Every structure is written in structure tokens, then in C-alpha cells.
Amino acid sequence: MSTGFPVIASIVEGHGEQKALRGLLQRLIPHLLPGSYAEVQSPHRVPRDRMLKRDPLAQALTVVMARSPRPTGVLVLLDADDDCAVGLARQLRQHARETHAHVPLVAVAAVREFEAWFLAGATGLAGVAGLPDGLVPPPAPETIRGAKEWLTRQMPRGASYQETAHQPSFVQRFDLDAARSGAPSFDKLCRDVEFLITGKTPGRDTQH
Structure with missing residues (x-):
């Protein structure tokens, strides 16, 4: 068809x-x-x-x-x-x-991994899932080993990044233009x- x-x-x-x-x-x-x-x-x-x-x-x-x-x-x-x-x-x-x-x-x-794109577009994730309001991308996000762990470290104590739980919402919020420039x-x-x-x-x- x-x-x-x-x-x-x-x-x-x-x-x-x-x-x-x-x-x-x-x-x-x-x-x-x-x-x-x-x-x-x-x-x-x-x-x-x-x-x-x-x-x-x-x-x-x-x-x-x-x-x-x-x-x-x-x-x-x-x-x-x-x-x-x-x-x-x-x-x-x-x-x-x-x-x-x-x-x-x-x-x-x-x-590295899919989540490196979230790091590059991190400004769009500020305030999402407990991430800080002033969240900024790390330098050279695609060189970081453990992008998931980086996201966990930005979350409140006791919380952690979970791929299946967070990816669907994060793809709706991360900064697409910044991700394209940084990754x-x-x-x-x-x-x-x-x-x-x-x-x-x-x-x-x-x-x-």
C-alpha cells in the first residue's frame, strides 16, 4: 500500500x-x-x-x-x-x-551511547526528573564514558537514571539544536x- x-x-x-x-x-x-x-x-x-x-x-x-x-x-x-x-x-x-x-x-x-545526546542537549532537561534547574552540558559530551552515570550524578540523592523510564520523556525535552552542535x-x-x-x-x- x-x-x-x-x-x-x-x-x-x-x-x-x-x-x-x-x-x-x-x-x-x-x-x-x-x-x-x-x-x-x-x-x-x-x-x-x-x-x-x-x-x-x-x-x-x-x-x-x-x-x-x-x-x-x-x-x-x-x-x-x-x-x-x-x-x-x-x-x-x-x-x-x-x-x-x-x-x-x-x-x-x-x-559512546544514546545518552550522550542528552548530555549535549542538557539545557533542555533542566528541572526534568529532579535534574537541577541550572543544568548545563559537560564539555565534549561524546567523550564521556558513562553518560547514564553522569545523569544519575545530577539527580537528587537516592535517584538514578533508568533507561526505559527516562528515555521516552527526555527525548521530548532535550535541546535538539544544542545536541546537534555538541554531538x-x-x-x-x-x-x-x-x-x-x-x-x-x-x-x-x-x-x-
Whole structure:
């Protein structure tokens, strides 16, 4: 069934992203491209160790491409952890080309972890979930090991950051523009989302 507008499917590794990514994309698309609309489908989760293998990734792509309406593009998202974000994204795209070359696909590896984007856009989280009203981003947020722990340290004593509990609300509040400026892998996500909506590759391209 053709909808006449973009339909974005996604494959993620974590339970938190499975709950939060759809809301992030629904917020991000009109922010990046005012007046644009896309249907954002619920993320399909595949554990990281399987996602990085060709056949399990192919199985996941077959599953999401069988949905109705049929996706016009797929976003694959995972944390880079200690690996090279550029290399991981390239590996995922290569595997996808070998089995689903017809599927428009982008792959984004968040440098260190998804929560590094929250650190970069931390001003938007001031006062949320007990975070201080004067919350400011740390320097070079993508170089920090333990972004989740950083968020916990900003919370009241006895509270802690919980991925599945906090990600869905934090994606609605963190500062998108600051995150794009402070976290290159989030800028990569923004450019890839623009590509999925418009079919045009933005000028800057550091992870492709």
C-alpha cells in the first residue's frame, strides 16, 4: 500500500530506544523540516550482537519491510560503546546492501551511547526528573564514558537514571539544536533523517 508520504521503520538494539525512538523522530522531523510529515513505525529491537551479523540483520529488515504501510526507508540505530561509530555504521550498511540492496537504509552509531545526546542537549532537561534547574552540558559530551552515570550524578540523592523510564520523556525535552552542535553523531542522525524524508543527501557527511 502506498501512502504518498514517507514511512520510516527502525531497528534498534536497546529496550530504551525501542520505547523512545519513535517519539524522538516524531519530534525531530518537523523540527528539521517544518511542514513535513512522515509515519514513524514502532522500532523493531534486535540485540547488538545479532544486529552486527548479516543474517540476523537481514531477518529484521525482512520483518520491518513486510509491514503495512510498507516503509519507504529504514533507520538502524545502536550505541558505538568503545567501537568506531563510522566503522559500525559502514558495517551495517554493507550487510544491508548484500541482502536488501533495494531498501533505502541509513545507519547511525551514537558515539559512546544514546545518552550522550542528552548530555549535549542538557539545557533542555533542566528541572526534568529532579535534574537541577541550572543544568548545563559537560564539555565534549561524546567523550564521556558513562553518560547514564553522569545523569544519575545530577539527580537528587537516592535517584538514578533508568533507561526505559527516562528515555521516552527526555527525548521530548532535550535541546535538539544544542545536541546537534555538541554531538556529531546526533548531527549524523539529523542528516540521515532528512535523507529519509527528502531523498536528498545533505552536504556534510562525516559518517557515510
